[in-house]
Amino acid sequence: MSDDDTVTVAHGAGTGKTRAFLEDSVVSRFAQNGAGDDLAVGLDALDDGAVHEIDDRSVVVTTDSHVVSPLSFPGGDIGRLAVAGTVNDLAVMGATEPLSLTCSLIVEAGTSVELLEDILDSMEATCEAAGCAITTGDTKVMGSGEVDGVVINTTGVGVIPQGAHVPDAGLSPGDKLVLSGAVGDHGITLLAEREGFDIDGELRSDVAPVNDAVAAALDAGTITAMKDPTRGGLATALNEMATKGAAGIVVDEPAVPVHDAVSAAGELLGIDPFDVANEGEVVFGVDAADADAVVDALQATSVGADAAVIGEVTDEHTGRVVLDTGFGRRYLSEPEGEQLPRIC
Amino acid sequence: MSDDDTVTVAHGAGTGKTRAFLEDSVVSRFAQNGAGDDLAVGLDALDDGAVHEIDDRSVVVTTDSHVVSPLSFPGGDIGRLAVAGTVNDLAVMGATEPLSLTCSLIVEAGTSVELLEDILDSMEATCEAAGCAITTGDTKVMGSGEVDGVVINTTGVGVIPQGAHVPDAGLSPGDKLVLSGAVGDHGITLLAEREGFDIDGELRSDVAPVNDAVAAALDAGTITAMKDPTRGGLATALNEMATKGAAGIVVDEPAVPVHDAVSAAGELLGIDPFDVANEGEVVFGVDAADADAVVDALQATSVGADAAVIGEVTDEHTGRVVLDTGFGRRYLSEPEGEQLPRIC
Numbered sequence: 001m002s003d004d005d006t007v008t009v010a011h012g013a014g015t016g017k018t019r020a021f022l023e024d025s026v027v028s029r030f031a032q033n034g035a036g037d038d039l040a041v042g043l044d045a046l047d048d049g050a051v052h053e054i055d056d057r058s059v060v061v062t063t064d065s066h067v068v069s070p071l072s073f074p075g076g077d078i079g080r081l082a083v084a085g086t087v088n089d090l091a092v093m094g095a096t097e098p099l100s101l102t103c104s105l106i107v108e109a110g111t112s113v114e115l116l117e118d119i120l121d122s123m124e125a126t127c128e129a130a131g132c133a134i135t136t137g138d139t140k141v142m143g144s145g146e147v148d149g150v151v152i153n154t155t156g157v158g159v160i161p162q163g164a165h166v167p168d169a170g171l172s173p174g175d176k177l178v179l180s181g182a183v184g185d186h187g188i189t190l191l192a193e194r195e196g197f198d199i200d201g202e203l204r205s206d207v208a209p210v211n212d213a214v215a216a217a218l219d220a221g222t223i224t225a226m227k228d229p230t231r232g233g234l235a236t237a238l239n240e241m242a243t244k245g246a247a248g249i250v251v252d253e254p255a256v257p258v259h260d261a262v263s264a265a266g267e268l269l270g271i272d273p274f275d276v277a278n279e280g281e282v283v284f285g286v287d288a289a290d291a292d293a294v295v296d297a298l299q300a301t302s303v304g305a306d307a308a309v310i311g312e313v314t315d316e317h318t319g320r321v322v323l324d325t326g327f328g329r330r331y332l333s334e335p336e337g338e339q340l341p342r343i344c
Numbered sequence: 345m346s347d348d349d350t351v352t353v354a355h356g357a358g359t360g361k362t363r364a365f366l367e368d369s370v371v372s373r374f375a376q377n378g379a380g381d382d383l384a385v386g387l388d389a390l391d392d393g394a395v396h397e398i399d400d401r402s403v404v405v406t407t408d409s410h411v412v413s414p415l416s417f418p419g420g421d422i423g424r425l426a427v428a429g430t431v432n433d434l435a436v437m438g439a440t441e442p443l444s445l446t447c448s449l450i451v452e453a454g455t456s457v458e459l460l461e462d463i464l465d466s467m468e469a470t471c472e473a474a475g476c477a478i479t480t481g482d483t484k485v486m487g488s489g490e491v492d493g494v495v496i497n498t499t500g501v502g503v504i505p506q507g508a509h510v511p512d513a514g515l516s517p518g519d520k521l522v523l524s525g526a527v528g529d530h531g532i533t534l535l536a537e538r539e540g541f542d543i544d545g546e547l548r549s550d551v552a553p554v555n556d557a558v559a560a561a562l563d564a565g566t567i568t569a570m571k572d573p574t575r576g577g578l579a580t581a582l583n584e585m586a587t588k589g590a591a592g593i594v595v596d597e598p599a600v601p602v603h604d605a606v607s608a609a610g611e612l613l614g615i616d617p618f619d620v621a622n623e624g625e626v627v628f629g630v631d632a633a634d635a636d637a638v639v640d641a642l643q644a645t646s647v648g649a650d651a652a653v654i655g656e657v658t659d660e661h662t663g664r665v666v667l668d669t670g671f672g673r674r675y676l677s678e679p680e681g682e683q684l685p686r687i688c
Contacts, residue, residue: 004457005458007460011485012451021483022483025460030464030477030478031472032479034472034474036441036476037443043478047480052443059443059444061444061501062446063481063482065448065450067491100379102499103374106411109350109352110352112349116351117369120374121373124373124375128375128378131378133376133386134387135376135396135405136394136405137387139362139365139366141354141355142686143353143686145489147490147495155407155446155497341485342486342490
């Protein structure tokens with residue numbers, strides 16, 4: 001079979017190839033007319049979750065299966081990742097107080113119970129940090145060699161006032177782009193861990209719940225769009241926001257915080273920190289008048305010390321992201337089919 | 345390490361060993377106080393889902409990861425199973441009109457795109473039959489040998505009037521037990537398929553959405569408890585209902601419908617059809633005065649032709665299930681740690 005006939009690792013990398021695959025082979029197969037009540041954001045939006053309107057409320061639903069390898073890494077583990085990942089997807093839809101989190105475990109036979117319990121304890125600690133709870137679940141065991149280690153699906157439900165959700169697609173020319181913190185930490189840390197090197201122990205995943213930071217940002221100003229730059233990194237998130245918002249984005253590259261160890265490791269690995277997953281960051285479109293207030297509010301939160309304005313939305317370059325390096329300008333493309341499996 | 349130190353296939357079989365493992369190593373680790381609003385049914389209930397109360401509504405949430413092998417089998421495939429399994433868990437909580445279904449795919453690299461698309465088409469067809477839609481999802485790819493084939497998590501959300509949920513635990517002495525159809529078809533079909541035999545092609549999984557049948561039953565009479573007898577079969581479902589309801593159950597064994605081919609294959613396999621998963625059945629506790637009406641209503645639905653009263657609830661034998669064979673009585677135990685992996 002040709003490469004196009006089989007699913008490859010690139011189909012799951014969260015980049016352009018993934019989106020084409022999802023649109024052609026997955027999303028197009030599912031009609032939306034059977035959804036209950038009014039569907040404000042459905043599958044075809046390819047947003048971070050769905051939004052269903054009921055009376056004066058909106059029910060936000062988001063799901064992620066976590067397949068990260070190794071199970072534990074500097075800064076976190078699959079348990080923290082599974083809870084933070086879903087809390088964060090709810091948060092960037094506008095649901096900063098999760099109603100319900102589910103935990104569906106698939107465990108390889110032969111896994112130590114102690115390891116599993118450590119992962120679950122990490123999930124619970126992360127739930128406590130995010131102010132939420134796992135209220136239902138499922139546990140399956142597959143044979144040794146049928147699944148590698150532990151896989152965790154978490155699905156989140158939030159209920160917010162109707163109309164309070166914030167889509168990916170809401171950018172308008174003149175908006176400022178605000179980033180909650182440094183990029184590249186999670187992806188570069190995972191890749192360095194797999195390659196067996198660390199630079200003076202400074203690499204550390206950013207995995208954390210950001211719902212409090214998002215709530216602070218929503219309180220501080222008008223947020224027009226939000227996205228957490230996970231698989232495919234900041235480059236993919238910005239390109240999606242530009243495409244969906246039919247707007248152009250100009251990024252001031254020197255303003256984007258990147259930790260020194262991440263830059264150094266990225267060069268060694270040949271990976272751009274803009275292209276890899278973050279698990280504790282949010283990129284906001286913000287009404288220009290509110291940008292400084294949003295940055296100030298973010299900086300007062302536990303995850304937002306490095307928050308900064310990183311660019312703005314223009315009425316040129318529609319659907320594209322322009323990177324202003326300080327020496328010149330070039331388009332920032334999303335990575336195509338990068339081979340970064342099991343990063344989250 | 346001893347058997348107790350590692351997770352084994354028996355931990356995932358959905359039987360007594362599973363429940364002990366879930367209670368000791370999983371559920372006990374998760375506090376419920378972070379759940380949004382009022383939690384009417386939480387993780388510790390080990391019910392088919394969670395129920396959150398908001399204003400005058402209840403939000404029902406349920407999740408299942410589906411790891412069935414083989415991916416396709418007589419009567420269905422993993423796609424139909426994934427949708428029906430979650431629709432049915434919502435239904436037996438009282439949410440017969442799903443608001444939202446999620447689809448989280450984990451695909452082994454090298455899987456044919458055509459096979460995956462066939463599975464997704466089956467999911468969509470089952471959604472149409474159940475009157476629901478997949479409104480958000482996630483797709484991950486794991487390497488060849490890191491996961492076997494395709495694994496699908498589906499999570500369901502339903503919104504119902506507050507207080508309309510039906511727990512596992514609601515049985516009272518005098519209630520009749522009504523079963524929607526024959527038992528054992530799914531589990532015996534899967535096991536026979538793996539062993540490479542079929543009896544005149546008559547074995548066929550019962551996998552189907554039962555939400556319309558549950559709605560018909562709820563309309564026809566007072567339902568005190570509901571459960572779908574999946575992993576661990578009818579024996580496990582009845583024992584759980586007896587334990588949780590602090591009631592005794594007497595089952596009239598000859599009244600329990602079992603297809604002839606299932607009985608025959610069960611004898612060949614050495615497996616009791618009462619002990620294996622069903623994927624299109626529901627067992628109801630019903631106010632005695634309404635039992636006939638509920639059976640009539642079920643028989644008028646597509647999945648309920650064989651619906652029958654199969655027993656009653658007593659104030660003796662608290663927490664136990666008594667099987668009346670017609671020749672004598674014995675306790676019906678739930679299977680302990682049966683080696684029936686990847687049945688659903």
